[in-house]
Amino acid sequence: NAGVTQTPKFQVLKTGQSMTLQCAQDMNHNSMYWYRQDPGMGLRLIYYSASEGTTDKGEVPNGYNVSRLNKREFSLRLESAAPSQTSVYFCASSVQRGVYEQYFGPGTRLTVT
């Protein structure tokens, strides 16, 4: 099993450009999440999807959109990138009961100039 995969690993955008970060998991998890990580700020939740067909805002959703394409895939879109969106983005997935540890992907390092 690959676990959680993310593409791309690195990306540089100019202000105003758009892009989609892709995430897929092969663990049959119901819940998926997108986080951003900035120095000294820990991990902040952007959006999450409790199950296929549902998405909800997290702590910092402004400037982002998401799509839960199917149970495996959860994408994050930046419609008009801004320098403040320079960050490392992590996708994660989990089950919804028991010990629902989150499994993280390797991350995407995004720079907006």
Added chain:
Amino acid sequence: GQQVMQIPQYQHVQEGEDFTTYCNSSTTLSNIQWYKQRPGGHPVFLIQLVKSGEVKKQKRLTFQFGEAKKNSSLHITATQTTDVGTYFCAEDTGTASKLTFGTGTRLQVTL
């Protein structure tokens, strides 16, 4: 949004010394999880604590949940260079397995 506070933010120890990081919340937690992130890596789940006063051990790591379920700690005995990384606690928000992560404690271990 409110984040769970962790202290210290950073600690540098000599190999063999002990290390402790603390996680504090203003509200009663249903449960708490701990993650480790190596430099340049992604967070990896370590453990979940559920019961008041619970203590769990993983080799040199000891995790504790406060009696009032408002704080937690991670203690590492006799640190090794492989312990280097950032340790995060994460509290259960009670919604869709959603977690709120603490600000993290970065541990540096030197020989």
